[in-house]
Amino acid sequence: MTARLLPWLFVAFMAVLPLWMHDQYILYVLTSTGIFIIAAMSLNLLLGYTGQLSLGHVAFFGIGAYTSALLSLGFDLDLGGAEPFVLDPQPVWIAFLGGILMAAVFGWLIGRLAFRVRGAYFVIVTISFAQVMRMVALNWVDLTEGPMALNNIPPLTVWWPGEGFVPLYSKEHYYLLVLAVGVLSYVIIHRLVQSRVGRALIALRENESLARSVGINVTRYLVIATVVSAGMAGAAGGLYTHYIRIVDPDIFMFIYTVTMVIMVITGGKGTLAGPVVGGLLFGFLPEVLRDVARPEVQWIIYGAVMIVIIFFLPQGIVPAVGKLFSRKKKHPRHDARTPTAPRITEGASS
Amino acid sequence: MPEFLQHLANAVILGGTYALLGIGLTLIFGIMRVVNFTHGELYTFGAYMAFMLAGMFGLNFFASLALAATLGMALGALIEFALLRPLKGADIDTTMLVMIGAGIAMQAGEQLMWGGVAKSVPNPFPTEPVVLGPVSVGPIRLFVLAVAVVLLVVFYLLLNRTKLGIAMRATFQDPDTAALMGVNNGLMYTLTFAIGSGLAAVAGALLGPIFVVTPTMGDLVALKAFAIVILGGLGNIPGATIGGFVLALAEEFGAGYLSSGYRDAMGFLLIIAVLLVRPQGLFAAKERIG
Secondary structure: OHHHHHHHHHHHHHHHHHHHOOOHHHHHHHHHHHHHHHHHHHHHHHHHHHOOOOOOOHHHHHHHHHHHHHHHHOEEEOOOOOOOEEEOOOOHHHHHHHHHHHHHHHHHHHHHHHOOOOHHHHHHHHHHHHHHHHHHHHHOHHHHOHHHOEOOOOOOEEEEOOOEEEEOOOHHHHHHHHHHHHHHHHHHHHHHHHOHHHHHHHHHHHOHHHHHHOOOOHHHHHHHHHHHHHHHHHHHHHHHHHHHOOEOHHHHOHHHHHHHHHHHHHHOOOOOOHHHHHHHHHHHHHHHHHOOOOHHHHHHHHHHHHHHHHHHOOOOHHHHHHHHHHHHOOOOOOOOOOOOOHHHHOOOOO | OHHHHHHHHHHHHHHHHHHHHHHHHHHHHHHHOOOOOOHHHHHHHHHHHHHHHHHHOOOOHHHHHHHHHHHHHHHHHHHHHHHHHHHOOOOHHHHHHHHHHHHHHHHHHHHHHHOOOOEOOOOOOOOOOEEEOOEEEOHHHHHHHHHHHHHHHHHHHHHHHOHHHHHHHHHHHOHHHHHHOOOOHHHHHHHHHHHHHHHHHHHHHHHOOOOOEOOOOHHHHHHHHHHHHHHHOOOOHHHHHHHHHHHHHHHHHHHHHHOHHHOOHHHHHHHHHHHHHOOOOOOOOOOOOO
8 A cells, every 4th residue: 555655645745845855956966867867767667667778868859859959949951952941949849749759750660670689689780770870969069069069959848827838947837747756757657557568568678489379469569669769768858958948969968868778677677666766876876975075986886886787686676675674564565566686697698 | 183182092091990989899799788878978088188288297108008097997897896897687778777877977077077078189190281192191191090000900819919918819709608608707707898998988089189188078978889889780799990991081082972961861761771681791691689
C-alpha cells in the first residue's frame, strides 16, 4: 500500500515545494535536474526494460531541442530552388510537439537500422549516430547557425483563463511545468511496461531467442520502445532549449549521454523509480561538491562514484533498498510490476 | 594530380598512427571483450608524458617517446589489475560502464594536472619540409610514419613468431583450452591490456609535436579507434592495420574533396555503413555479432 502511495506523496511534495522554497538557484537546479530525469526515464525504457545500451541517446534530446527551437524561431533554407524555403515562427507548443515528433521519427529510423546488431556493436552505432548529429549541427550553418548557436528562443507558454497564452518567464512556473511533464512521462512508461508491449520487452531482455521462439516479434517491439523513448527524450530536449533559451552543437556531447546512463544505473535500471532517484542524486551531487571541490575534482569524484556503484550496487539503489525492505518483512515479495534487473551477474561469453 | 598525391601522402602518414591505435584496441576489444573507453585517455596520457619529459624536463625526444610508451603500458596494466580483473565474468555492459567511469576520471585528472590550455611538444626535427616531386612532407611526419611501420612489423612478428604471441592468440581463441595448455590467462589479459595501452600512448606521444596536446584530444580518437576496429573486424590485426589506413584515406579525401567540416564525421559514417552492410567487418571471415 505504502509502496503504491509513495510516488504520489513524492509528487505532492515536489508540487508544493515552490510555496515555501523561494531560493531561485535551487529551483533552477531542480528544473534542470527534472529535465535530465525525463531524459533518463526515456533511456531507462531502452536500457532497463529492453536491455539495449544506447550511448547515443543525447541525439534524440538534441534533435528535439533543435527542432523545437527552429520551429519556434522560424528559418529560411536555400534548397537549391529559385526561392528559399521560408518558415515563419510557429507557436511554441506546436514547435515543442514538432520536436517530439522529429525525435520519434529518428527513433524509428535508428530502431529499424541499429537493431540489426547487438551488444557492443549497437552501442557503437548509437554513439556514431550522435556524433554525426553533432557534426551536422556544427556544419549546417545556414540552418543551425553552427557554433554561433541559436539565440533568443522563446519560452514555453501556459494558457490562463482571460489572458490567453502567457510566456513562462518565472522559475516557479517553469519548474511546475517540468514536474507535470515528468509525471506524464512516468505515467506513460508505467502504463507501457505493464502492458503487453512491456511484457514482450522484458521477455526479450531476459532471453531474446526464447522470446523469439514464443512468437514475439523482437524487432517490432524494440522499434516501438525506441520510438517512445526517442520522443520522450525529444520532449526533454524541447523543455531544455526553451528553458535556457539557447542551443548550440555542444548539446550533442557524449558526456550528456553518460550523465543519463549514470542516473539510470545508479538509481536502478529497469525500475520505475530508479531514474528519479539516480537523477536527483547526480543532479545535486555537483551542487553539493561545488563549494568543496574544483570542477576537475568533481569529475574525478563523478567517475569514481560510477565505478564504486557498479562494483558494489550493480543493480542500483532502488532494488537494493527494496531488497532491504522485503528482507525486514521476512517474506520476499515477487511483484511483477517492479522487475529487477538480474542481467548483471550473467556470465560473459569469454 | 599533385593535389591528389599530397592528399595520399597525408593519408598514409595519418593512417600509420591510426593503425597503431586500431591494433591496440582490437586486441583489447577482441581478446578481452572490453569496450575500452580509456583508450583515448591513454593516447592523451602518452602525449602529455612526451610533453612533460621532452618539453618540461628537457629530455631527449626519442627517450621521452620510449618512456611515454613504458608509462602507458604501466598505466594500462594498473587499470586492468585494479578495475577489470575483479570484474571477470561480468557482462560486457558492466565493464563498459566501469571503463566510461575510469575514462571520465582520467580526463578530469589530466585537466587538473596540466590545465585546459593546449600544450605542444618540441619538434626535434628541422621544420623545412622534404620535397619529393609534387609532394612535400615535414620530416617529423616521415619519422612518425617510420616509427608506426616499425612498430606494426614488430608487433606482427611478436604475435606470430613468438611463444608469447601464440599464447595470446590461444587465449583469444579459447581461454579454457589455452589455460589447460598451461597459458596463464590472467597474465595474458594484463599483458594484452598493457600492450594495447602502450600502443595508444605511443600514438599520442608521436603526434604530440604535430598537433597540440589538450585534455580532450582523446575523445574523438577513442571513437575513431572503435571505427578502425569495426572496419577491420574484431580482433583482426591485419584488418585493424588496413582499417586505420582506410579511415585516414576516407578522412583525408572526404575533407579535401567534399567538405572539411565533415572530416571527423567520416569515421562514424563508415562505422554505420559497415555495421549495417557487413557487420562482421571488412576483413573478418567469421564472427558472430550479438
